[in-house]
Amino acid sequence: MDQASVASSSGPKDFKKVGTILIVLGVLAMLAPLLTTELIAALVGALVTLGGIGRLYWAFQSPAGKRDPWRILVGVLTLLCGLFMLANTVFVITFMVIVLSMYLILDGLAEVIAGNRLRPAPGGGMLMFTGIVSIVLGILLWNQMPLTGAWAIGTLVGIKLLFTGFVTRSFGTRMQQLAAA
DSSP, rough: OOOOHHHHHOOHHHHHHHHHHHHHHHHHHSHHHHHHHHHHHHHHHHHHHHHHHHHHHHHSSSOGGGHHHHHHHHHHHHHHHHHHHHHHHHHHHHHHHHHHHHHHHHHHHHHHHHHHHHHSSHHHHHHHHHHHHHHHHOOOOOOOOTOOHHHHHHHHHHHHHHHHHHHHHHHHHHHHHHHHH
16 A cells, blocks of 8 residues: 555544644643643542442452452452542652653653654654653653652643644644645
């Protein structure tokens, strides 16, 4: 399959729409970083709590004589963990800082590698640049971890969304150019 047929079948306008949405979300996250961080922490706690409820429901679906106590225990532990996370957002935020740092560094490395492989093609350099930005953000977050306020997560997520939106839009634009050629 040649590049033009791939570009026309992938929906370049969809890439541009998704890119625009990511840019808007990135700007909103950077304008309200504390709110963004709190919402992320609350969402994680709520999802774990729902996971615990789901596990308990699944555990009690077995006939009474065949209920596995391990399923019940895992459901109770998951539910308690979710409730703890909802009640202690500072814990969740601290944990998220660690995970976000690792994510940004690893995602950045993957983008640099992918961009290097695409580099002769348009967009490869931008992908490498986005990867380098991710790596730098991850290292900055990791190095300031004990001093990092809750604002850092919302700000860094916003920056990541902004750059990912620009890259996604540029790929959509390039795909439209290929489709038109």
